[in-house]
Amino acid sequence: KVKVATLSDIHSFKEYQQVYNDIAKKIEDEDDFDVDGSAGPNLVRLAWHSAGTYDKYDKNPHTNGGSYGGTMRFSKEGGDGANNGLAKGREFLEPLLKKYTWLSHGDLWTLAGVVAIQEMGGPKIKWRPGRKDLSEEYQAPNGKLPDAAQGPDYVRKFFNRLDFTDREMVALIGAHTLGRCHVTSSGYDGPWDFAPTMFDNGFFTQLQKGVGSGEGQWHLRKWDGPEQYEDNNSNSLMMLPADMALVQDPKFKKIVDEFAASQEAFFNEFAPAFQKLLESGIHFPKESKELVFRTLDEQS
Numbered sequence: 531k532v533k534v535a536t537l538s539d540i541h542s543f544k545e546y547q548q549v550y551n552d553i554a555k556k557i558e559d560e561d562d563f564d565v566d567g568s569a570g571p572n573l574v575r576l577a578w579h580s581a582g583t584y585d586k587y588d589k590n591p592h593t594n595g596g597s598y599g600g601t602m603r604f605s606k607e608g609g610d611g612a613n614n615g616l617a618k619g620r621e622f623l624e625p626l627l628k629k630y631t632w633l634s635h636g637d638l639w640t641l642a643g644v645v646a647i648q649e650m651g652g653p654k655i656k657w658r659p660g661r662k663d664l665s666e667e668y669q670a671p672n673g674k675l676p677d678a679a680q681g682p683d684y685v686r687k688f689f690n691r692l693d694f695t696d697r698e699m700v701a702l703i704g705a706h707t708l709g710r711c712h713v714t715s716s717g718y719d720g721p722w723d724f725a726p727t728m729f730d731n732g733f734f735t736q737l738q739k740g741v742g743s744g745e746g747q748w749h750l751r752k753w754d755g756p757e758q759y760e761d762n763n764s765n766s767l768m769m770l771p772a773d774m775a776l777v778q779d780p781k782f783k784k785i786v787d788e789f790a791a792s793q794e795a796f797f798n799e800f801a802p803a804f805q806k807l808l809e810s811g812i813h814f815p816k817e818s819k820e821l822v823f824r825t826l827d828e829q830s
């Protein structure tokens with residue numbers, strides 16, 4: 531088996547907490563990374579795109595993706611249009627690889643996603659080390675990451691390929707409470723809620739009301755860019771067609787309503803789903819310990 535997490539050359543909890551702290555401090559220090567300041571949202575997206583290439587129907591370890599091999603560092607996977615903008619996050623983390631020479635790209639990128647979520651006020655995410663850098667031959671094929679122009683059937687099918695249930699996929703997409711779309715990266719434009727560096731259930735409270743002419747509802751933006759929605763209240767927030775899919779499908783909508791009503795319910799389901807995402811396609815031996823890191827705040 532190729533993608534088995536190693537137990538022999540992993541490091542101690544203390545050392546991974548040290549890496550966590552270094553990433554967290556770097557996020558804090560470099561507060562002009564993006565329009566909204568923090569590098570956090572980019573790092574969450576980097577973690578997700580490193581893992582989200584996984585294809586459970588593909589039994590060939592060379593092509594079935596996932597975060598194990600850190601293969602986004604190579605030009606084919608790194609150059610997939612869906613990964614536009616993520617080189618910036620990879621470069622941000624580069625010094626950590628120089629300092630912790632034993633750390634793999636896959637462990638670093640997934641850990642950085644966990645750091646970013648926790649430091650921005652999100653739930654604790656259990657994380658396990660043991661990914662190993664693999665060679666170029668293990669790059670996932672291009673086109674394995676989702677198309678934002680699609681609707682509910684596509685979204686469901688896409689996340690089934692990664693082995694997720696309806697509840698898990700809705701929870702995961704709630705990460706769009708973070709960050710924004712950049713015209714220069716995806717062609718889309720703008721943030722999903724008013725606090726793009728805070729991990730909360732804001733995505734669901736905004737999305738919940740769906741398309742219409744009422745207060746807090748959404749309309750198609752009139753512009754030359756790709757089809758996206760704009761909010762009636764401020765005309766400054768956005769939703770992708772693939773986000774709006776979550777209120778168009780009645781099964782998804784029920785879950786959106788639950789998460790909009792309770793941030794706790796959202797956090798409780800997001801955390802295990804995000805851990806599962808980061809571990810997609812990797813076999814973790816039974817003895818693999820789940821690490822739960824303390825935030826900088828909790829340590830001060």
Ligand code: DDH
Binds near residue numbers: 571676
């Ligand atoms: Fe996403 N996402 N995402 N997303 N995503 C974008 C930004 C961010 C889709 C499309 C886009 C997830 C699911 C989907 C984050 C996390 C997650 C952008 C804009 C597009 C487009 C990129 C840019 O222009 O810079 C689509 C389609 C889906 C889908 O589900 C079908 C999931 C599951 C996650 C997750 O983390 C679990 C984050 C964070 C961002 C903001 C990045 C930034 O730089 O800011």
